[in-house]
Amino acid sequence: MDEAGEDTSVLVKNACKKYSNNLVLHGVNIHVKEGTIYSLLGPSGCGKTTLLSVLVGRVKLDMGTIHMSVRDKEEIGYMPQALTLYQEFSIKEHMTFYGNLYSMDSALIKERTNLLLKLLDLPSRECVISKMSGGQQRRISLCIALLHNPRLLILDEPTVGLDIILCHNIWQYLFKISEDEKKTIIITTHYFEEARHSHTIGLMRYGRILAEDEPNHLMEVQNCETLEQVFLILCTEDELREKEIHDKELIKTKQTPHLNESGILNFTRIYAFMLKNLFWMKRNIPMMLFTLVLPIVQCTLISVTVGEDPAGLKVGVVNDEFLEENGICPSEPHISCTSNATMSCQYLRKLLGKSLQIVDYSNLDFAQQDLQKNNVWGVLYFNNNFTECLLKRLLLKVIPSDDVIYGSEIKVWLDSSNQVIREVLQKHITGALVEVTSDVLKKCSSSIRSTHTLISYQKPVYGVMDQSFRQFMTPANAVLFEFFLPLMFTVGAMLTEKTSGLLERCVIAGLSLMEIGVGHIILQMLILIIQTAFLMIVLFCIFDNPLSENLTFCLILLLCVGICGMFYGLFIAAICRSFTTASFLAIGSYFPLFMLSGVLWPVEGMHYILRYASRMLPITSSIESFRALSFGSRQPAHPIVYGAFISLSLWSTSLCVSTYLVVKHYGLKGQ
Numbered sequence: 001m002d003e004a005g006e007d008t009s010v011l012v013k014n015a016c017k018k019y020s021n022n023l024v025l026h027g028v029n030i031h032v033k034e035g036t037i038y039s040l041l042g043p044s045g046c047g048k049t050t051l052l053s054v055l056v057g058r059v060k061l062d063m064g065t066i067h068m069s070v071r072d073k074e075e076i077g078y079m080p081q082a083l084t085l086y087q088e089f090s091i092k093e094h095m096t097f098y099g100n101l102y103s104m105d106s107a108l109i110k111e112r113t114n115l116l117l118k119l120l121d122l123p124s125r126e127c128v129i130s131k132m133s134g135g136q137q138r139r140i141s142l143c144i145a146l147l148h149n150p151r152l153l154i155l156d157e158p159t160v161g162l163d164i165i166l167c168h169n170i171w172q173y174l175f176k177i178s179e180d181e182k183k184t185i186i187i188t189t190h191y192f193e194e195a196r197h198s199h200t201i202g203l204m205r206y207g208r209i210l211a212e213d214e215p216n217h218l219m220e221v222q223n224c225e226t227l228e229q230v231f232l233i234l235c236t237e238d239e240l241r242e243k244e245i246h247d248k249e250l251i252k253t254k255q256t257p258h259l260n261e262s263g264i265l266n267f268t269r270i271y272a273f274m275l276k277n278l279f280w281m282k283r284n285i286p287m288m289l290f291t292l293v294l295p296i297v298q299c300t301l302i303s304v305t306v307g308e309d310p311a312g313l314k315v316g317v318v319n320d321e322f323l324e325e326n327g328i329c330p331s332e333p334h335i336s337c338t339s340n341a342t343m344s345c346q347y348l349r350k351l352l353g354k355s356l357q358i359v360d361y362s363n364l365d366f367a368q369q370d371l372q373k374n375n376v377w378g379v380l381y382f383n384n385n386f387t388e389c390l391l392k393r394l395l396l397k398v399i400p401s402d403d404v405i406y407g408s409e410i411k412v413w414l415d416s417s418n419q420v421i422r423e424v425l426q427k428h429i430t431g432a433l434v435e436v437t438s439d440v441l442k443k444c445s446s447s448i449r450s451t452h453t454l455i456s457y458q459k460p461v462y463g464v465m466d467q468s469f470r471q472f473m474t475p476a477n478a479v480l481f482e483f484f485l486p487l488m489f490t491v492g493a494m495l496t497e498k499t500s501g502l503l504e505r506c507v508i509a510g511l512s513l514m515e516i517g518v519g520h521i522i523l524q525m526l527i528l529i530i531q532t533a534f535l536m537i538v539l540f541c542i543f544d545n546p547l548s549e550n551l552t553f554c555l556i557l558l559l560c561v562g563i564c565g566m567f568y569g570l571f572i573a574a575i576c577r578s579f580t581t582a583s584f585l586a587i588g589s590y591f592p593l594f595m596l597s598g599v600l601w602p603v604e605g606m607h608y609i610l611r612y613a614s615r616m617l618p619i620t621s622s623i624e625s626f627r628a629l630s631f632g633s634r635q636p637a638h639p640i641v642y643g644a645f646i647s648l649s650l651w652s653t654s655l656c657v658s659t660y661l662v663v664k665h666y667g668l669k670g671q
């Protein structure tokens with residue numbers, strides 16, 4: 001405070017601030033003495049709030065200097081113009097949160113709360129904010145600013161909407177603390193009359209201080225009876241000077257912060273932030289239950305709806321081998337090595353065993369008409385000499401004639417409009433034939449070797465032979481959930497606070513970005529652990545998906561995916577100013593990630609440019625890694641497995657750094 005006197009609390013010189021092309025502060029000078037009340041008066045939009053925001057370190061000046069006798073944020077009590085209250089919290093919860101943020105002990109919090117509630121005529125501490133009137137809510141906001149008994153009070157329109165008696169009480173209290181406790185108070189107001197009793201007033205217009213003096217002295221000099229009259233005279237004089245001032249050039253200068261940073265990590269403040277989030281959870285139990293139950297519901301739904309072979313598909317059969325029985329097989333078909341066997345019926349029994357429904361037709365035309373009408377998914381036709389030709393083809397050691405080949409063929413017409421059903425039918429139709437021919441060869445062939453096919457699949461090196469589509473999808477689903485659940489929760493939690501100005505108020509009260517991050521990560525991790533436990537129980541205990549022996553490693557991988565999702569959520573919350581844009585961005589990210597990360601289809605099946613893009617995405621390598629751990633029993637040292645950790649670390653670090661830079665540059669302002 002070299003340039004200012006010892007009794008100076010705040011000294012602002014030549015302060016200039018420009019928003020885009022709007023010069024909001026034009027060389028503002030104010031001088032506030034220690035232990036006095038300074039009222040800033042002026043019409044709406046003249047820059048009062050901007051000036052206060054500069055003083056509390058929320059907005060940076062483009063030009064000018066600020067000197068303040070207080071250096072620590074904890075020594076300032078700030079009441080913003082907006083209410084910035086947690087609507088679902090009680091008064092007590094608010095006071096506990098802010099009291100802990102200012103490192104007050106619980107006895108002191110209680111004592112100060114009781115005193116302020118009485119002074120401001122507020123209801124009991126248990127009362128919830130959303131059930132209070134607008135005026136009561138404004139007084140709660142004032143209580144928060146006064147709670148830690150700061151040296152400097154900066155109050156943005158604290159008396160708006162309050163009745164005369166309450167305004168009088170508040171001013172009386174402010175006078176008392178300024179005189180008895182030497183507190184300095186800077187207050188903005190639209191009401192000239194109430195400001196009349198302050199020690200100094202600054203009359204402001206279009207971002208400039210027109211006059212700064214004791215109210216009575218100002219009225220005396222201008223020979224007026226009211227401050228309104230003084231203001232009108234000063235405005236008229238000011239209009240003549242306006243042009244000259246507008247042309248003044250703004251030279252941006254590097255600003256040194258006038259307040260100390262409140263330290264990067266303070267565990268009391270982290271505790272306060274977490275406590276506040278716990279209050280929020282307690283007040284939003286249905287929402288929390290939904291968050292916890294969502295993975296259970298989603299995993300159950302996916303497990304019961306995706307990946308199992310469709311059953312009960314109807315297939316029409318025209319069996320000319322049994323023309324005289326209307327194409328219907330005898331109830332006890334038998335296998336023999338002579339032509340009186342009933343191979344077509346053996347085959348159909350195998351098909352029935354594969355959960356297909358067989359509809360018999362006596363005529364191929366009728367069957368095909370039903371296929372056209374979508375009554376059946378396919379039609380199978382057996383020649384009248386099917387068994388004879390098949391046995392000849394399988395057992396005679398001569399090259400079969402064309403007639404034999406033709407007669408032993410099963411003719412199949414399929415409805416191929418549904419690719420999955422077509423493939424399932426093809427698999428069953430071919431599989432049943434392989435089983436029947438293999439039975440025949442076993443029974444009738446002298447050489448056992450001839451029952452072997454030309455390709456023999458050995459036990460898979462990694463994975464299982466009959467992996468279902470559901471099992472293929474399960475690791476991908478687990479990773480997707482782990483990424484998106486924390487993402488959505490983080491976006492919701494952070495944007496609620498950001499858009500309502502709550503986060504900014506906490507930062508002005510001394511909470512650092514790092515503390516907000518750490519507090520959020522700790523709580524989010526707790527929720528994530530519970531969600532992961534539910535997800536694992538559903539996917540791997542209730543449903544028979546293969547789980548890696550390396551369970552700990554799988555869990556670590558999933559938690560890392562969750563942390564990455566959370567950082568992505570923080571990034572979205574930092575760059576978006578409204579829920580609408582954030583929701584679009586979050587949902588908009590879901591679909592490309594779902595399609596490009598190999599959830600549904602192997603990455604190798606994509607266009608080669610997309611394959612490179614896919615490898616860059618945050619969850620592609622995690623899905624591969626989880627699949628490798630689950631099906632391949634691969635070890636952590638395998639590149640597929642540890643590659644996921646490298647990818648997740650890179651993504652998490654870059655998202656974290658980007659979020660920090662965005663917040664540093666654009667601040668925490670919501671809409």
Ligand SMILES: Nc1ncnc2c1ncn2[C@@H]1O[C@H](COP(=O)(O)OP(=O)(O)OP(=O)(O)O)[C@@H](O)[C@H]1O
Nearest residue numbers: 019020022024043044045046047048049050051081
């Ligand atoms: N973040 C911002 N970006 C761009 N312009 C802004 C921003 N904040 C304020 N302004 C503009 O700066 C000017 C001064 O706003 P400010 O809120 O400081 O006025 P005020 O005197 O406090 O008004 P009121 O009494 O209505 O609160 C206004 O024209 C406003 O539109």
